[in-house]
Amino acid sequence: MSSSDEIPIEYENLFKLVIVGRSGVGKTNLLTRFCDNEFFNSPMSTIGLEFRTKKLQIKSVEVMAQIWDTAGQEKFQAIPPTTYRGSQGVILTYAINDLNSFTGLHKWYEIALQYCPTDTKFLLVGNKKDLDSDREVGFEVAEKYAKEHGMLLIETSAKSSENVELAFITLLKQIFDENISKKNKINDENQKVKKVSNSSKVIVIQKDKPKKKIREERKNETGCC
Template identity: 40%
Template sequence: MSVGVAEGDQGGGSKVDYIFKVVLIGDTAVGKSQLLKRFSQKEFSMESRATIGVEFQTRTVFLDGKTIKTQIWDTAGQERYRAVTSAYYRSAVGALLVYDITKEQSFEHVPRWLDELKIHADSNLVVMLVGNKCDLNNLRAVSTEEAKAYAEKEGLFFLETSALDATNVETAFVTVLIEIYKIMSKKAMNAKDELGNGLSSPSFSGISLTIKEENEGDSTQGTRRGCC
């Protein structure tokens, strides 16, 4: 599968085949905003501030000749924003669940965040467990083995990253996008087969697909529900 990541969003005359919504979740101060900044802008800021509510950035990715615009939503980790951010899970097709490898408590809270995803997001959601700040290995409080074992038990992808030096940041995001694309491609193929047999259009579970012609300034969105 050929993969490319654009340096920036495409201009007004470019066609976007899909828009994927991915959320970043986890405790406050684990580096979610810095991961987003590193992936979307290839930057890192030493002066970080807590996210208020929800923020998002976009990045264009090319998979198998398709142009995919990724909307990455950075959700606040503070308790007072949980009621606000939970509404954003419902249309997400991917998530990066982030903890800080130097803060054991942030890893202990991972099951709680995963439960939120199970409640508010669709079961087809692609989830990557991310141990951030691996550049601070001398301050490590959560072992790689422990986190990897948990991810395997829960059926999650897993990587350790560093927003500071860019270790595995691109890989983490692109892995999630590839898996989302595989799911959509498989469902589209199944739909084509069923329609070819004279059956009605199937409904798919939880995959929100947007096809947008950017030069027209509008979009057509179809959310399909059903079994994976």
């Protein structure tokens, strides 16, 4: 594992994302473009795992995105399972000019489903939109796949930066809204419990006095011997 950033130890709104897909689809360039607004023309292969962090605002709230870039090479397939743990979002990535990168997405999706939390959000990203003239994956075909699996599709170009920020922000907003919904639900449940607790009355049951005790009290009141 390597990174130019330190892992945030404590952050109230820390959202973990994982970028997956075949080697060469531009996962690392997507991450670099989003975090640093940079693009490298030379081919880049991730060895093992790398992550970056970026602070940004979602609906006026500061959040920290921790984004993991997975290796696409087959020999590194044993690494992702531990990386998926605790992730709130997964970006399934293919290149629009590489049909094999799209048809092979099912294995990445299945692995993610196996190891991610059940409420993890997914986003389908078709990268290398700048190579539209060499397109092998039609937008309609990819959109159908996305709808069948309950996710959105956004086509990007890490080279020109087109829709890169939109893709990350879209996924982060989905996660943010989900978290807010969960917090509101917890608060509502706590309020219900509090109301029930405040409305409860403690009933004290007074036990009958023993007959001997009653006779003694009456004797004292009348002064009778």
